[in-house]
Amino acid sequence: MTNLELRAPAPADPEGDLASLRGDCARMAPHWAAPERITALPVSPSLIHGVTVPPGSARLLESMSEYGD
Structure with a gap:
């Protein structure tokens, strides 16, 4: 049987x-x-x-401005 070493986790500080x-x-x-x-x-x-390119994606890209929205 393997002896596993367990460590306590570091306390979480939200x-x-x-x-x-x-x-x-x-x-x-x-x-x-x-x-x-x-x-x-x-x-x-x-x-x-x-x-x-799927038609829906092409329409989405076509409707965007040149520099993105």
């Missing part, structure tokens, strides 16, 4: 400031693993056939 948030993040950082960097491979132009 009214905390930025310093307490940074402290919480610093305590959690060792538990997160960064994914390996994924590099995209080039795609042959013959495999690119265009983009299909």
Whole structure:
């Protein structure tokens, strides 16, 4: 049987400031693993056939101003 070590969670402070948030993040950082960097491979132009946009989305984009709403 495995002996699991249990730790009490850090107290949550909903009214905390930025310093307490940074402290919480610093305590959690060792538990997160960064994914390996994924590099995209080039795609042959013959495999690119265009983009299909649903009519509702096209109408929405057409009704927006040039710089967004």
